[in-house]
Amino acid sequence: GAVVSQHPSRVICKSGTSVKIECRSLDFQATTMFWYRQFPKKSLMLMATSNEGSKATYEQGVEKDKFLINHASLTLSTLTVTSAHPEDSSFYICSARDASGSVRETQYFGPGTRLLVL
Amino acid sequence: QKEVEQDPGPLSVPEGAIVSLNCTYSNSAFQYFMWYRQYSRKGPELLMYTYSSGNKEDGRFTAQVDKSSKYISLFIRDSQPSDSATYLCAIRGNAGGTSYGKLTFGQGTILTVHP
Numbered sequence: 001g002a003v004v005s006q007h008p009s010r011v012i013c014k015s016g017t018s019v020k021i022e023c024r025s026l027d028f029q030a031t032t033m034f035w036y037r038q039f040p041k042k043s044l045m046l047m048a049t050s051n052e053g054s055k056a057t058y059e060q061g062v063e064k065d066k067f068l069i070n071h072a073s074l075t076l077s078t079l080t081v082t083s084a085h086p087e088d089s090s091f092y093i094c095s096a097r098d099a100s101g102s103v104r105e106t107q108y109f110g111p112g113t114r115l116l117v118l
Numbered sequence: 119q120k121e122v123e124q125d126p127g128p129l130s131v132p133e134g135a136i137v138s139l140n141c142t143y144s145n146s147a148f149q150y151f152m153w154y155r156q157y158s159r160k161g162p163e164l165l166m167y168t169y170s171s172g173n174k175e176d177g178r179f180t181a182q183v184d185k186s187s188k189y190i191s192l193f194i195r196d197s198q199p200s201d202s203a204t205y206l207c208a209i210r211g212n213a214g215g216t217s218y219g220k221l222t223f224g225q226g227t228i229l230t231v232h233p
Contacts, residue, residue, distance in 0.1 A: 004161075006161075034220070034221075041228070042225075042226075043206060043223045043224065043225045043226045044162070044206070044223050046220065046221075049220060091159075093161050093162070095161075095162075106150065106152055106164060106167050106210075107164075107208075107221060108164060109154070109161035109162045109163070109164075110161050111160055111161045112159070112160060112161045114159070
């Protein structure tokens with residue numbers, strides 16, 4: 001089945017530093033990847049849609065200069081939280097859309113990255 | 119009105135029970151319907167995917183879609199403690215452009231199956 005990985009799984013950093021999270025589709029090519037944020041016991045909140053080779057599309061209220069997204073290849077997208085602050089602490093999850101095969105209109109999720117900003 | 123409504127629960131059932139999870143949606147343009155299962159501190163895992171009205175069965179899981187009522191359900195038969203998780207419905211339209219592939223999620227229902 002389709003596998004999406006994320007790295008790191010957990011990161012603790014000091015306020016003011018930047019953190020990069022990687023999302024990889026391991027056994028399929030993903031022209032589109034999505035970045036979500038999830039608070040405890042809440043549903044997923046879409047932050048941005050990442051298209052390979054073009055600029056990401058951000059949802060309303062999400063600061064594009066704060067959350068930098070790069071989708072440089074068909075299997076890798078990165079999210080960089082710049083100048084992180086404690087309120088950025090959250091569970092960040094990526095997903096990748098498999099545009100081929102029999103289940104081609106859905107998304108497969110990574111295991112998530114837990115960010116704690118001190 | 120939210121685009122997708124899902125009862126957050128929590129829902130607690132004994133092992134072996136039949137579980138019914140439901141979502142309603144408001145936009146008739148939605149055409150693809152999915153159910154995800156999320157264990158604590160993990161990413162969501164795709165359980166069921168369908169794009170037409172009717173039932174789709176996969177083992178102990180049955181997904182049901184009623185487009186006329188804008189209502190989708192997930193049934194779990196012979197529930198097990200390992201089914202304890204948060205279940206999220208997700209719906210997608212057929213819009214193109216930069217919104218292509220974007221999912222709209224329900225709030226998630228927390229399910230506990232106790233032995």
